[in-house]
Amino acid sequence: MKPWHIEICDVTLRDGEQTPGVSFTADEKKDIASRLDAIGIEVIEAGFPIVSAHEKEMVRNISRLGLSAKICGLSRACREDVDAALDAEVDMIGLFIAPSDLHLKYKHKKPRDVVVANALEQLDYAVDHGLIVRFGAEDASRTDPDILVDIYRQAADHKATYVTYADTTGCLTPLEVATVMKDLVPKTPIPIAMHAHNDLGCATANTLIAAELGAYQLHTTVNGLGERAGNARLEEVLVSLVLKGGITRYDLTEIPALSERVQQYTGIFMPATKPVVGANAFAHESGIHIAAILENPETYEFIPPELLGLERRFILGKHTGKRALVHILTSFGYHITDEQVMQVLELIKDKSEDKCSINQRVLAEIISQVTGEDKINGDIIGEDSRCPGRHVY
Ligand SMILES: CC(=O)SCCNC(=O)CCNC(=O)[C@H](O)C(C)(C)COP(=O)(O)OP(=O)(O)OC[C@H]1O[C@@H](n2cnc3c(N)ncnc32)[C@H](O)[C@@H]1OP(=O)(O)O
Numbered sequence: 001m002k003p004w005h006i007e008i009c010d011v012t013l014r015d016g017e018q019t020p021g022v023s024f025t026a027d028e029k030k031d032i033a034s035r036l037d038a039i040g041i042e043v044i045e046a047g048f049p050i051v052s053a054h055e056k057e058m059v060r061n062i063s064r065l066g067l068s069a070k071i072c073g074l075s076r077a078c079r080e081d082v083d084a085a086l087d088a089e090v091d092m093i094g095l096f097i098a099p100s101d102l103h104l105k106y107k108h109k110k111p112r113d114v115v116v117a118n119a120l121e122q123l124d125y126a127v128d129h130g131l132i133v134r135f136g137a138e139d140a141s142r143t144d145p146d147i148l149v150d151i152y153r154q155a156a157d158h159k160a161t162y163v164t165y166a167d168t169t170g171c172l173t174p175l176e177v178a179t180v181m182k183d184l185v186p187k188t189p190i191p192i193a194m195h196a197h198n199d200l201g202c203a204t205a206n207t208l209i210a211a212e213l214g215a216y217q218l219h220t221t222v223n224g225l226g227e228r229a230g231n232a233r234l235e236e237v238l239v240s241l242v243l244k245g246g247i248t249r250y251d252l253t254e255i256p257a258l259s260e261r262v263q264q265y266t267g268i269f270m271p272a273t274k275p276v277v278g279a280n281a282f283a284h285e286s287g288i289h290i291a292a293i294l295e296n297p298e299t300y301e302f303i304p305p306e307l308l309g310l311e312r313r314f315i316l317g318k319h320t321g322k323r324a325l326v327h328i329l330t331s332f333g334y335h336i337t338d339e340q341v342m343q344v345l346e347l348i349k350d351k352s353e354d355k356c357s358i359n360q361r362v363l364a365e366i367i368s369q370v371t372g373e374d375k376i377n378g379d380i381i382g383e384d385s386r387c388p389g390r391h392v393y
């Protein structure tokens with residue numbers, strides 16, 4: 001398969017920071033940028049320099065880190081915003097306008113041609129000052145595609161390097177994205193960036209379908225941070241690019257620590273069932289699953305945990321089966337009779353149904369009750385650091 005032709009622009013430090021209540025310190029921004037760079041992310045949107053003097057300085061600090069990634073700053077179509085981005089020493093800017101009728105009427109409060117003409121002037125200014133420009137259409141998903149093509153072509157004529165298709169309100173489904181990308185990609189002379197929001201829970205899917213249909217720059221955030229329901233999730237997009245898009249250049253083993261750091265920095269913690277970085281993403285309790293996984297993990301795992309530098313974990317509980325239990329007991333050096341296994345299993349199920357977590361102490365007590373032995377061998381069982389109160393095997 002030919003690998004998809006894409007790059008990632010991660011916007012955690014800009015749209016991700018627009019998550020209500022979130023603000024990164026300079027050190028946190030630097031840490032996140034460095035970790036994104038270690039993954040191999042091509043473009044890091046480090047912030048929106050006009051927001052404050054401190055924000056501009058933090059973006060400049062990242063520009064000066066000497067990372068391999070290009071550093072981008074967001075900019076309205078205003079001279080002062082472009083100047084702030086220049087002061088922040090970025091490589092590129094995302095210069096945006098909102099060409100939908102709704103935004104023209106209630107936000108820009110000017111006719112489309114006036115807004116576009118002004119934005120093209122700022123584009124010329126930015127290009128003349130050596131910036132790579134991504135010319136963005138905010139609310140593109142509610143803008144007539146013919147109007148978008150016209151604006152994108154003008155931007156290309158004025159030496160923009162990319163144009164952005166932003167589903168600002170997250171109103172699209174994957175089929176709608178497919179329809180619009182099939183229309184826009186062949187008519188647009190420069191690469192399209194896809195910026196998807198997650199209001200319908202479709203941001204990752206919309207980003208992937210756009211990529212498959214020719215969008216080049218994919219916008220993501222770590223843990224899906226971002227305005228309202230957030231943006232397309234970096235971790236989900238990257239795993240999909242590897243497993244579906246044939247792309248091998250990203251180091252996915254950096255993702256768990258990055259996700260963890262961002263959870264600490266933001267106070268926004270991932271649910272256990274969150275794909276890729278949730279505590280359950282590589283955990284199994286069901287007996288039928290573990291019995292098959294012990295033969296071949298592919299039976300019940302599409303994503304190999306090793307891809308993320310992680311290990312699969314087994315949980316003991318109501319859904320444990322005999323083969324899983326024997327596997328766990330054997331790994332501790334226990335060799336008990338079939339009858340004893342069945343007794344241990346029954347007690348595990350009873351306790352679990354009483355909502356008791358089957359931790360090391362509980363398991364040792366059960367085994368001791370059944371076998372008369374008074375302690376479990378070794379110290380292999382540990383508390384699940386990603387799911388306090390639960391024990392993994
Ligand atoms: C879809 C997105 O995510 S867009 C990015 C959203 N991010 C942010 O808003 C970042 C945080 N924002 C801020 O710190 C502030 O809003 C600032 C510094 C950007 C601007 O602050 P202020 O000058 O106080 O303006 P305020 O926020 O009240 O209003 C926004 C102004 O930007 C204008 N504007 C919005 N988008 C654009 C654009 N693409 N090009 C030009 N002007 C724009 C609005 O029309 C409005 O203009 P007005 O002041 O003449 O009415």
Ligand SMILES: O=C(O)CCC(=O)C(=O)O
Nearest residue numbers: 094096136138164166168
């Ligand atoms: O144009 C861009 O690069 C960003 C747009 C954006 O953040 C949005 O529309 O949600």
